[in-house]
Structure formats: C-alpha cells, structure tokens
Amino acid sequence: MEPVAIVGVGMTEIMDNHLASNYADLVFEASQKALADAGMTIDQVDNVITISNDFFDGRTISSMAVMDACGSYDKNVSTVEGDGTFGAFYALMRVLSGSYETCLVCAHHKGSEGVMSLITNAMFDPIYERSLGIDAITSAALQARVYMERYGVSEEECALVSVKNHGNAFKNQVAQLPLKLTVEEVMASPYISDPLKLLDCSPVSDGASALILASKSRARQITEKPVWVKGVAHCCDAFHLGDRDLSSTRALEEAARKAYAMAGISDPGREIDVVELYDAFSYMELMWLEGLGFCERGEGGKLTSSGETAMDGRLPVNPSGGCLSGNPVVVAGLNRIIECALQVRGDAGEHQVEGVRTAIAHGINGPCGQSHCVWIMGGEA
Amino acid sequence: MAEKRKDLIKISSGEAEQPFRWSAGADGSKFLTEIRDHKRFMGIKCPKCGKVYVPIRRVCGPCYVEMEELVPVSDEGSIVTYTVVQFGFVDPSTGKQKPVPYCYAVIHLDGSDSYILHFVDETDPEKLKIGARVKAVFEDDDKRTGSLLDIKHFALLDQTG
Amino acid sequence: MAKKRVAVTGVGMTKQRSSRPDVTGIELINEAVRAALDDAGITRKDVDAIVIGNMDHFEGINYVDTWSVDGNGALMKPIMKVCTGGTTGTTVAMAAYYHVASGLFDKVLAIAWEKNSESDTTGAIITAFDPFWDRPCFAGAVAGLALEATQYMAETGATEEDAAYVAVRDRKHALLNPYAHLHINLTIEMVMESPYLSWPVKMGDMCPRTDGACALIFASEDVVDEFPHRPAWILAVADRHLWAYTSDPYVNQKMVGGTWFPAMEKATEEIYSKVGITDPLNQFDLAELYLPYSFAGLRYMESLGFCDRGGGPELVRSGATDLGGKCPVNPSGGVLSSNAIGATGLLRVAECALQLQGRAGERQVPNARLALATGFGGCFWSDELILGVDKPEKPRG
Numbered sequence: 001m002e003p004v005a006i007v008g009v010g011m012t013e014i015m016d017n018h019l020a021s022n023y024a025d026l027v028f029e030a031s032q033k034a035l036a037d038a039g040m041t042i043d044q045v046d047n048v049i050t051i052s053n054d055f056f057d058g059r060t061i062s063s064m065a066v067m068d069a070c071g072s073y074d075k076n077v078s079t080v081e082g083d084g085t086f087g088a089f090y091a092l093m094r095v096l097s098g099s100y101e102t103c104l105v106c107a108h109h110k111g112s113e114g115v116m117s118l119i120t121n122a123m124f125d126p127i128y129e130r131s132l133g134i135d136a137i138t139s140a141a142l143q144a145r146v147y148m149e150r151y152g153v154s155e156e157e158c159a160l161v162s163v164k165n166h167g168n169a170f171k172n173q174v175a176q177l178p179l180k181l182t183v184e185e186v187m188a189s190p191y192i193s194d195p196l197k198l199l200d201c202s203p204v205s206d207g208a209s210a211l212i213l214a215s216k217s218r219a220r221q222i223t224e225k226p227v228w229v230k231g232v233a234h235c236c237d238a239f240h241l242g243d244r245d246l247s248s249t250r251a252l253e254e255a256a257r258k259a260y261a262m263a264g265i266s267d268p269g270r271e272i273d274v275v276e277l278y279d280a281f282s283y284m285e286l287m288w289l290e291g292l293g294f295c296e297r298g299e300g301g302k303l304t305s306s307g308e309t310a311m312d313g314r315l316p317v318n319p320s321g322g323c324l325s326g327n328p329v330v331v332a333g334l335n336r337i338i339e340c341a342l343q344v345r346g347d348a349g350e351h352q353v354e355g356v357r358t359a360i361a362h363g364i365n366g367p368c369g370q371s372h373c374v375w376i377m378g379g380e381a
Numbered sequence: 382m383a384e385k386r387k388d389l390i391k392i393s394s395g396e397a398e399q400p401f402r403w404s405a406g407a408d409g410s411k412f413l414t415e416i417r418d419h420k421r422f423m424g425i426k427c428p429k430c431g432k433v434y435v436p437i438r439r440v441c442g443p444c445y446v447e448m449e450e451l452v453p454v455s456d457e458g459s460i461v462t463y464t465v466v467q468f469g470f471v472d473p474s475t476g477k478q479k480p481v482p483y484c485y486a487v488i489h490l491d492g493s494d495s496y497i498l499h500f501v502d503e504t505d506p507e508k509l510k511i512g513a514r515v516k517a518v519f520e521d522d523d524k525r526t527g528s529l530l531d532i533k534h535f536a537l538l539d540q541t542g
Numbered sequence: 543m544a545k546k547r548v549a550v551t552g553v554g555m556t557k558q559r560s561s562r563p564d565v566t567g568i569e570l571i572n573e574a575v576r577a578a579l580d581d582a583g584i585t586r587k588d589v590d591a592i593v594i595g596n597m598d599h600f601e602g603i604n605y606v607d608t609w610s611v612d613g614n615g616a617l618m619k620p621i622m623k624v625c626t627g628g629t630t631g632t633t634v635a636m637a638a639y640y641h642v643a644s645g646l647f648d649k650v651l652a653i654a655w656e657k658n659s660e661s662d663t664t665g666a667i668i669t670a671f672d673p674f675w676d677r678p679c680f681a682g683a684v685a686g687l688a689l690e691a692t693q694y695m696a697e698t699g700a701t702e703e704d705a706a707y708v709a710v711r712d713r714k715h716a717l718l719n720p721y722a723h724l725h726i727n728l729t730i731e732m733v734m735e736s737p738y739l740s741w742p743v744k745m746g747d748m749c750p751r752t753d754g755a756c757a758l759i760f761a762s763e764d765v766v767d768e769f770p771h772r773p774a775w776i777l778a779v780a781d782r783h784l785w786a787y788t789s790d791p792y793v794n795q796k797m798v799g800g801t802w803f804p805a806m807e808k809a810t811e812e813i814y815s816k817v818g819i820t821d822p823l824n825q826f827d828l829a830e831l832y833l834p835y836s837f838a839g840l841r842y843m844e845s846l847g848f849c850d851r852g853g854g855p856e857l858v859r860s861g862a863t864d865l866g867g868k869c870p871v872n873p874s875g876g877v878l879s880s881n882a883i884g885a886t887g888l889l890r891v892a893e894c895a896l897q898l899q900g901r902a903g904e905r906q907v908p909n910a911r912l913a914l915a916t917g918f919g920g921c922f923w924s925d926e927l928i929l930g931v932d933k934p935e936k937p938r939g
Binding site: 001002024053054055058059060061063064065066067068069072073074075076077078079080081082086089090092093094096097098099119120122123124125126127233234235236237238239240250251254255365366367370371 | 545546566597598599600602603604605607608609610611612616617618619620621622623624625626627633636637640641643644645646666667669670671672673779780781782783784785786808812919920921
C-alpha cells in the first residue's frame with residue numbers, strides 16, 4: 001500500500017453530557033484541534049469525511065447538521081454511517097486514489113440525548129428479534145455467556161479488564177470515567193444482564209473526534225511526526241445471532257490477517273507495541289485480543305491476569321482507558337486510531353507507553369462485534 | 382395488485398417511539414430565552430465576513446471561524462419565498478395531522494444575512510408575494526416555553542404601512 | 543499502489559414499485575444484488591468489498607450494513623454504509639468508485655435501496671432537519687421544493703406549464719422502461735389539472751414514493767476484460783453539500799456572489815473542468831438527472847450549464863431534452879417516475895451505464911458515448927458523476 005499518514009488529531013473531552021454544545025459544536029471543536037495539531041488551515045484540507053449515525057442523533061441524514069462545523073464548505077464531502085474506523089478507512093481510500101492529498105475525518109456522538117436501549121434495539125430485525133426487547137447490552141450478555149462457558153473464562157478475569165482500563169483512564173485527560181477499582185468491587189456491582197455487571201459495561205457518553213490523513217509527499221511537508229498507516233482491513237460476520245458462533249472471532253481474525261499481511265507483520269505479539277481496541281464490555285477485550293492473535297482462543301483472561309496487558313506490561317492494551325472509560329459510539333473507533341497515533345508519536349502524555357513503534361487500533365459495527373475494522377500504524381513509512 | 386394480497390403480513394412498530402433530548406447549545410439557548418422572555422430576536426455575527434446568522438450556529442461555514450457575538454435582529458422582515466401547503470401530513474413532532482392549508486415561508490429578518498423558516502398568516506397565493514413585508518406575532522406571555530413556536534407566525538404587513 | 547481507473551461492469555435492479563409487501567428489505571436488496579452479479583457474470587465469491595446506502599428512518603433499521611448481510615452478500619467480506627439523504631445513491635457510487643480507485647479492491651458491489659412503503663416518508667424527511675429551527679414549521683420535501691419553485695418563477699418568469707413539460711417528458715420516457723414505477727401517459731393538461739400539494743407544486747409535478755433497489759459492479763481497469771459487457775468508465779466525480787439548515791439554500795445573488803444553486807454550480811464547475819466539458823448540451827449524449835419534481839428540470843439545466851439562466855423552459859419546450867433530441871434527459875423516466883429514495887441516485891448511474899453499453903432497450907440513445915448523472919438531496923446538495931465509453935487517458939477522480 002502506498003504510504004498514507006495521520007498528520008493531525010483532535011478529541012473533545014468525553015463527558016456524560018456536553019450540555020452546552022450540540023453535536024455540530026463538538027465536531028467544530030474536534031476539527032479545530034486536529035487542524036491545530038497538524039499546523040494546517042482548513043484551506044489546506046482537500047476533502048472531508050464525516051461519520052454519524054441517524055439513530056444515535058435522532059435525525060435523518062444527521063450529517064447535515066455538521067456541514068458548517070466540519071469545514072466542508074465548497075469541498076467534496078461524504079458521510080459514513082458506522083464506526084470511526086470505517087469512516088477513516090473511506091478517507092484513506094480517497095487519499096490512496098490520488099484524487100486528494102489530504103482528508104479531514106470527523107465523528108460525533110451524543111449518547112446523552114437519546115435512549116440507548118431503544119436505539120440499539122433498532123439494530124435487530126424488526127420481524128424476528130426486536131419485539132423480544134433485545135439491545136446492545138442484552139445481546140452482549142448472550143455473547144459473554146457463550147464465550148465464558150466455552151473457554152472457562154471467569155467473571156473475575158473479565159472484571160480485571162475493567163479494573164485495568166478504568167485505572168488507565170486516570171492518566172488520560174479526555175477520559176470520562178477514571179475509577180480506582182478492585183476486582184471485588186467490579187464483582188459486587190449490580191448485574192445489568194447476567195453475566196454482565198454495571199462495571200463490565202461502558203458508559204453512555206458524549207464526544208467528538210477528528211483526524212487528518214495525508215499522502216506521503218504532503219505528510220512530510222505538514223509534520224515531522226507523521227504516523228504511517230501500514231495496514232487496514234475490515235470484515236463482517238453473519239447477522240442473526242443464531243447464525244453465528246458467538247464465541248468465535250472469525251471476522252476479526254480475517255480482518256487482522258489482511259491488515260497484518262499489508263503491514264508485513266508475521267508475529268503480532270512480538271511486533272505490536274500497544275493496542276487500542278473496542279472494549280464496549282469487559283469480556284470483549286479478552287475476545288478481541290484472541291481474535292487479533294495476541295494469544296490462543298480462550299486465553300485472553302490468562303493474558304490479562306498475567307499483567308501483560310497492563311500499562312507496564314509487555315503489551316499494554318487500552319492505555320487510554322478504552323471504551324469502558326468513555327464510549328461515544330462511532331467516535332470510539334476513531335479515538336482508538338487517534339490514541340495509537342499519539343502513542344506512535346510519543347505524544348500520549350501521562351499514558352504514553354515507552355518505545356512504541358507499531359500500534360494497532362480496532363473498531364466494531366453491529367451487534368456483538370459483527371463487523372470489525374483493524375488499523376496498524378507505525379512511525380516509519 | 383400486490384398491495385391487496387391478504388396472505389402477506391406487515392409488522393407494525395406500534396406505539397414505539399424514539400424520544401430525544403437535543404441540546405440547543407449555548408447560543409441557541411440564548412436565542413430561545415430572548416424570544417421567550419423578551420420577544421426579541423438575536424442573530425450571531427461572523428467576525429470575519431460580518432454576516433449575521435439566524436438560525437444561530439457556532440460556525441460560519443464559508444469562513445470556518447467560530448462566532449461569538451450575538452446581535453439584535455428585527456422582528457420584521459421580508460418574504461424570500463413561500464408556499465401554501467395543501468396536502469395533509471402527520472407532524473412527526475406531535476404524531477398528529479397538521480391542519481392545512483397553511484403558508485410557510487423563508488423569511489429574511491431585517492438586520493440579518495440569512496433566513497429563517499416560519500408560518501405566514503395568509504393562505505391565498507394571490508395575496509402573497511416575494512418581498513412582502515412581515516412581522517412576528519408572539520404567543521401570549523404565559524404560553525411561551527422556549528421554542529421556535531413561541532413565535533405564532535409572521536403577519537403580512539400592509540404594503541402602504 | 544497506484545490509482546486505478548474504474549468502470550461500471552454490471553447492472554442490477556428490482557422493478558420499481560409502489561409497495562413490495564412480498565419481500566423484506568433484505569430480500570429486496572438481494573433481488574438487485576443477484577441481478578447485478580448475474581449481469582456481470584460473477585458470483586458473490588468474486589466480490590472484494592461492498593458499499594450499501596439508504597436512509598435509516600425510512601425503514602427504521604439501525605446498522606443496515608450488518609442487518610442485511612444475508613441479502614447484500616457481505617458474509618465474511620468488508621462492508622461499509624454511507625448515507626447522505628437524497629444523494630445517498632450517488633454517494634454509494636462515489637464510495638464504490640474510491641474503493642476501486644484506491645487500488646485496494648478490484649471488484650466492488652455497490653447497493654442502494656429503499657422501501658418507502660414501510661414508513662411515513664414526509665415524517666422521516668421532516669426529521670432530517672434541525673429540531674429547533676426547522677422542524678416546527680417544515681412540511682417535508684414537497685413544501686421545501688415548492689419554496690424553490692416559487693422563487694424560480696418569480697426570478698425568471700417561468701410558468702407552472704413550463705414545469706409540466708418536464709413531468710410529461712420524463713413520464714413518457716418511463717413508458718419505455720419496464721423497470722420504472724409509474725407508467726402513465728401524462729399530458730400537460732393532466733398535470734395542470736392535478737390538485738395542488740403545496741402551491742405552486744401540484745400532484746403531477748411530484749415524484750412518487752417507491753420501493754426499489756439497485757446494485758452495480760464497479761471494477762478496476764485490471765479486471766474489466768473479465769466481464770461480458772463493455773465497461774462504462776467513471777470519468778470523474780464531484781459533490782458539494784453546502785448547507786446545514788433548510789432555510790439556508792434559498793440564497794439570493796446578494797448573499798452568494800451571483801450564484802443560483804451554489805452546490806450544483808460548484809460541483810459542476812469542478813467536474814466539467816476535470817473532463818473538459820465546455821458545452822454540455824452538445825458534448826453529453828444523455829443526462830440522468832435527479833429531478834425530484836418538475837421545476838427542477840428547468841432550473842437545474844441552467845445550473846448545469848445546458849442553457850443560460852432563465853433558459854430552462856425554452857430548452858425543454860424545444861424538445862432537445864426528449865428522447866431523439868440533442869441531449870435526452872432522463873431516458874429512464876427519471877425520479878419523477880420512480881423514487882425509492884436511497885436507490886434513486888444509483889439508478890441514475892445505472893441508466894448511464896446501460897446507455898453507454900448500448901443495453902437500454904427501447905429507450906436506447908443511439909451511439910451514446912458520454913453521460914452525466916446527478917444526485918440531489920439534503921439541503922439542496924449536489925452529487926455529480928460523468929461516465930464515458932472511452933477509457934480515460936489517466937485516472938482523474
């Protein structure tokens with residue numbers, strides 16, 4: 001793949017309620033931060049991709065509201081509905097096509113404005129599933145149960161992810177929910193949908209993020225610290241939960257296989273220095289670690305218990321605090337990419353992992369991680 | 382006609398609704414508060430091109446700069462374009478049939494450089510025209526809640542007046 | 543990887559109908575997908591990636607990309623959803639174009655669909671607009687377009703009868719397209735006598751509400767020879783989505799430097815310069831334009847440079863845009879004859895491809911070599927694509 005780089009990133013603070021701002025305001029703040037980070041003006045941006053979701057925004061064509069705020073006036077612009085990792089992938093293709101030198105990508109989410117259970121219930125089939133009341137949390141509980149039963153993963157092992165990620169969030173200034181927790185406290189939190197407890201679930205969040213991609217030649221002019229996109233791929237599993245082996249991560253494995261091949265990575269455990277993955281629920285971090293090939297199937301709990309995924313471990317996972325510490329849906333995947341870019345640059349501040357050369361970011365679409373997108377980034381073209 | 386087949390079942394979403402609580406934002410809140418409490422219009426001014434926007438927004442799209450300065454805008458203006466709505470439809474905000482006919486128009490308030498959309502109290506296309514002068518008519522003091530509908534409609538002004 | 547030239551190599555669509563209670567949305571999608579795969583002589587296995595588009599609230603489905611996997615063929619493949627309102631179908635085409643142009647994918651399936659029968663279309667359109675500023679007064683697409691019609695007639699002196707010519711033309715063309723929804727031999731009198739929906743727009747001026755799907759295969763220059771039909775090359779794409787509030791687009795000259803439909807004019811300027819179009823009426827062999835109502839067929843001709851400002855009525859009345867004329871507009875019957883909203887933009891691209899491949903049946907424009915497709919939506923947003931028979935000398939985006 002022709003090298004393309006991330007040359008600027010910006011995130012708003014992730015909050016439970018950005019009351020003073022509508023989502024267009026949040027997009028403007030994030031985009032301005034990304035431009036400032038890149039040292040660019042909007043005139044130097046060739047085109048724009050916005051990322052939104054009509055259900056979460058409570059509007060049809062909800063991207064319309066950000067057309068002033070994203071800086072796309074008199075530019076080519078388009079909109080991806082889904083996670084930020086997918087939107088950024090479209091931006092990457094636009095730059096790779098040679099039609100554009102730079103692309104601004106922005107995503108927004110205001111979970112505080114809608115009713116998440118109703119919105120995520122609408123992911124399910126209206127004829128066969130929706131009337132059962134299933135939503136993101138209850139479907140995830142089904143997946144967690146299948147996964148834990150099949151591999152003998154304990155609730156305590158899942159709880160450890162929550163303890164780790166909420167702890168990491170103390171060092172991330174934009175995180176919503178830093179918490180000093182013990183496994184016992186997670187275990188004592190009330191069940192939301194067995195086996196998922198309150199502290200196994202990500203919070204409802206508001207936030208926006210933006211990043212700027214640039215072609216090889218432009219990137220070198222814009223910044224001394226371009227973060228190169230080495231490999232990206234995505235893949236989608238079956239829809240009906242009954243059509244899937246919910247304990248399987250085959251779509252993630254396929255996306256990862258392609259992304260690793262593009263990036264020339266043969267031994268991810270050795271070659272990847274930091275991971276930012278989509279931990280909407282604590283068990284997901286374990287499953288996705290396995291799907292990304294960092295351990296054998298069913299071994300995610302052991303890997304976590306060993307301390308290897310902690311900030312000071314061999315493979316820090318979600319040093320930002322992850323989605324468990326702030327989950328503006330669809331923004332969340334873009335945040336994973338941005339966090340990896342900051343890690344590669346050495347600009348992650350207090351939650352900087354030492355010596356990061358290659359990082360991996362991951363996002364999901366659909367119920368129970370049906371569709372996965374994997375990004376591999378590094379400091380050298 | 383396929384439509385009339387009895388063997389095909391449709392599943393209704395029933396009484397389901399998706400409630401939302403949208404933020405008007407800081408500046409939008411000020412606009413709505415001014416209307417509610419003082420029956421006054423405010424616009425927001427671009428520091429770069431000087432355009433005054435109603436509806437209020439934080440960003441001037443063409444200039445891509447943040448706007449902060451709220452400025453008074455008249456409650457009178459002129460019609461940019463209009464239509465007389467004559468087909469019945471369900472208003473998604475209320476779930477009820479909207480009474481027709483009614484006129485709604487794009488209105489250019491004096492002192493602003495953009496347009497707002499609102500009702501005009503005239504349904505005869507012959508009596509309406511582009512450029513006609515209009516003035517806002519507000520709800521009674523005890524009925525204003527902080528919504529665009531605190532403005533009942535715009536009244537056509539006598540062209541000689 | 544170098545940038546690739548991209549062509550449409552397969553076309554599939556459902557018949558456009560007012561209601562399809564015999565299929566679910568997923569099955570409707572699948573009809574178009576299978577038709578496109580069969581047309582291209584490939585199977586699901588050959589597809590490298592999929593792009594899908596529609597508007598969530600017309601069917602009430604969140605994450606249509608993952609919901610419709612059984613119909614869209616994305617099982618264990620990459621799929622992405624795009625959505626930009628009425629322009630969704632052209633946005634899907636552009637996204638598929640960039641998938642291939644990037645060099646990452648050789649064969650991409652583009653799907654656009656809508657089952658407008660499953661919800662209240664006007665209600666879903668109203669909820670596209672700002673809850674504070676626009677929604678309390680807005681009355682959906684018909685009334686929003688009527689505002690434009692009022693303004694257009696006042697500024698140019700065009701009449702309701704001028705607009706009726708557009709509706710009559712497109713509906714006549716639709717009689718030659720078995721896939722079109724409305725097959726009505728419309729007359730000027732019928733349009734003029736139809737009831738007002740929102741003055742000055744009458745029933746006969748408006749598009750229908752439709753259930754339908756369209757799927758196209760986009761292929762890289764490296765693999766186009768594998769397909770049975772000759773490639774319809776994408777020569778360029780451009781779009782402008784300028785506004786955020788529904789009252790914003792009704793600009794006058796004072797406010798936006800002499801422009802008229804700024805989003806369309808800016809997109810047109812860009813795409814014409816990429817392809818070298820200076821005389822569209824003579825250079826294009828046909829145009830498939832997203833005309834959601836009759837007045838658009840006057841005004842947009844002016845913004846697309848087919849005639850001078852105010853010249854739309856004369857151009858249309860001259861017959862130059864009829865089948866058999868200098869540059870037929872909407873040989874498919876256009877949006878005025880079928881409007882499954884999410885699919886509508888992609889159907890414009892599909893018709894251009896069929897025409898350039900010489901496969902448009904009774905409505906074939908003889909020797910069609912260059913075609914313009916447009917999408918319209920949102921706050922008077924504009925998407926444009928130019929397709930041609932001749933492989934471009936170099937990829938142009």
